[in-house]
Amino acid sequence: MTDISYWGAIGMNDQERQLQQCFSDVGAEHGFSRVMANWERFKEFKATWKRCSGSAELRITDYMMDSGPELINDLAKGIFGRMGRGGAKDIYSERLRQHFLSPEFIQRNQPLYLKRSRNLAYQHQGHVHDLQALQNDLLDMGLISKVPEAYLTWTKGDNRQRVGYCSVIMRVVAVSRVLDRQETPSYVPSYVLYHELLHLEDGLRFGSYHDREFRERERVHPYHKEAERWLRKIVADPQFR
Numbered sequence: 001m002t003d004i005s006y007w008g009a010i011g012m013n014d015q016e017r018q019l020q021q022c023f024s025d026v027g028a029e030h031g032f033s034r035v036m037a038n039w040e041r042f043k044e045f046k047a048t049w050k051r052c053s054g055s056a057e058l059r060i061t062d063y064m065m066d067s068g069p070e071l072i073n074d075l076a077k078g079i080f081g082r083m084g085r086g087g088a089k090d091i092y093s094e095r096l097r098q099h100f101l102s103p104e105f106i107q108r109n110q111p112l113y114l115k116r117s118r119n120l121a122y123q124h125q126g127h128v129h130d131l132q133a134l135q136n137d138l139l140d141m142g143l144i145s146k147v148p149e150a151y152l153t154w155t156k157g158d159n160r161q162r163v164g165y166c167s168v169i170m171r172v173v174a175v176s177r178v179l180d181r182q183e184t185p186s187y188v189p190s191y192v193l194y195h196e197l198l199h200l201e202d203g204l205r206f207g208s209y210h211d212r213e214f215r216e217r218e219r220v221h222p223y224h225k226e227a228e229r230w231l232r233k234i235v236a237d238p239q240f241r
């Protein structure tokens with residue numbers, strides 16, 4: 001394995017060497033004789049790769065940097081499995097899934113994710129509506145269950161095409177500032193928040209996030225219809241500024 005010693009020789013730190021080692025080993029099992037893997041400061045949790053016959057170049061989310069060789073190995077297996085012909089859809093082992101749900105993972109990575117996010121107000125208390133209070137109402141109504149460490153915030157700007165956003169893995173939910181107004185009834189941000197919290201509750205999954213079952217749960221919100229009507233108005237109406 002001359003490649004490994006070569007890459008190990010150019011002043012890598014331990015975390016870089018560990019990543020390189022795991023990916024070289026797993027890559028070799030998948031027929032790649034030359035693998036180059038680097039940590040990357042992506043905002044989202046993701047990996048990218050380029051491949052050319054026997055060689056592969058990968059950039060791996062640095063949210064995994066402190067996860068240790070076993071889990072990095074699991075990730076490598078998942079990614080090489082995905083890269084193969086007819087790629088595997090689900091790339092996360094059960095052990096990885098447990099890791100993502102662990103307090104250590106969130107405590108290390110959620111602040112990093114927030115720092116890398118643009119357009120967040122970092123406040124659940126808006127000018128008019130409070131996302132925390134809206135979440136408590138949803139909990140009281142029994143519509144959602146408590147997601148530990150969920151971070152709720154308004155966006156800085158008035159996004160109108162995308163009025164709600166969530167990162168399931170980082171447990172961050174953002175609701176567009178365009179819904180934080182006197183004339184907007186609280187059921188509108190409540191409904192958008194509810195939608196995103198349903199995603200957090202579901203956790204990581206592959207395939208459609210908005211399948212029929214999801215849409216059915218969405219309709220359980222008492223103001224589902226009214227909120228949908230408001231949202232259509234906001235997206236369509238340029239006067240609504």
Ligand SMILES: [Zn+2]
Nearest residue numbers: 195199209210
């Ligand atoms: Zn959604």
